[in-house]
Amino acid sequence: MEMKSMTLLILYATQTGNALDVAERIAREAERRACTVVISSTDDYDANSLPAEDTVIFVVSTTGQGDTPDSMKVFWRFLLQRNLGSHWLEGIHYAVFGLGDSGYQKYNFVAKKLDKRLSDLGATAVVERGLGDDQHPSGYEAALDPWLSSLWSRLNEIKPHFFPKGPDFLVSNEELIGLPKVQVTYHNVNDMDSRLSTATDFKYLQMQIGRARSMSSGKVPHEKSKPDAFLKMVKNFPLTRASHEKDVRHFEFEFVSQVIKYEIGDVLEVLPSQSPAAVDSFIQRCNLDPESLITVHPREMENRHIDNNVNTLDVPIKLRTFVELTMDVTSASPRRYFFEVMSFFATAEHEKERLQYFASPEGRDDLYQYNQKERRTVVEVK
Structure with missing residues (x-):
């Protein structure tokens, strides 16, 4: 047997x-x-x-x-x-x-x-x-x-x-928080690829996006780490009333780089740009240097969540660029686990208790009202 x-x-x-x-x-x-x-x-x-x-x-x-x-x-x-x-x-x-x-x-x-x-x-x-x-x-x-x-x-x-x-x-x-999923390594400015300071076209942006996404903890296929095309939004209007709990919108785009072929039923993955002010606010609140050069790679036990075909150790990227291209700080509401983790770092007892309550089953509905319903972002959590 x-x-x-x-x-x-x-x-x-x-x-x-x-x-x-x-x-x-x-x-x-x-x-x-x-x-x-x-x-x-x-x-x-x-x-x-x-x-x-x-x-x-x-x-x-x-x-x-x-x-x-x-x-x-x-x-x-x-x-x-x-x-x-x-x-x-x-x-x-x-x-x-x-x-x-x-x-x-x-x-x-x-x-x-x-x-x-x-x-x-x-x-x-x-x-x-x-x-x-x-x-x-x-x-x-x-x-x-x-x-x-x-x-x-x-x-x-x-x-x-x-x-x-x-x-x-x-x-x-507390014992399960452990080490972060990823290891962030800081590099000397001399490690920076000269192309990053001179290129200004779509090819440069493609390279930056490819580098950032290859370091992301999400599982991005190697061949899909770079965008297929760059689009400009030309129409954006709501399909639901302002009083509706969900904001459903109609978008239209036009190509500003190469045109790609698609069929009805295809899935469009959009990587939107973020508000520079919001990105700067997030970095400042975390007390980080936006100009520092970093590489991000999974710790040994987290290799299953990263594309093994990409060598992220040799391609430093600016911290600000990494945040801008891989972390949604301007629209996405944080997940419930975010509040649980933050409770371990809160110094004020009332803040710790509130965060723990939001992370509990009992606080789930109140968390929805505070978080998703009000569309609160990571920067806005106070």
């Missing part, structure tokens, strides 16, 4: 980063319970190894009209092979959490069909699948919080070996 893994495996498939965010939260909560965890993207995992696992948690998003994320396409095709049989995953336990938008007809379609396929292959569900909905006032976390509570309760019952210190043991959050 094949020996099963004693590690809880978390596999995620993301298009915009939300599924990764959920997967990392599940991993943190498992580690708080002294559980050994491995987290991986579906495109980094060998699906042939699934029968050797004990328990697998899947976190998958649905894109477009019920489509799988790009990072899941190969994995999904493998699972659809007819020769796998109905006993291929017999003895394996699994759980599925999906992220979708109920405004679309094929809401959470990927999570639903993955759940069915795993069951068809002989695996046993630990809990009923969870379905996060972007349309909910609290977003996907409204479904995630109770789903996680059920998951840990059920796993404690059927898989106690995952929790060697008992069902009530919890590591303090």
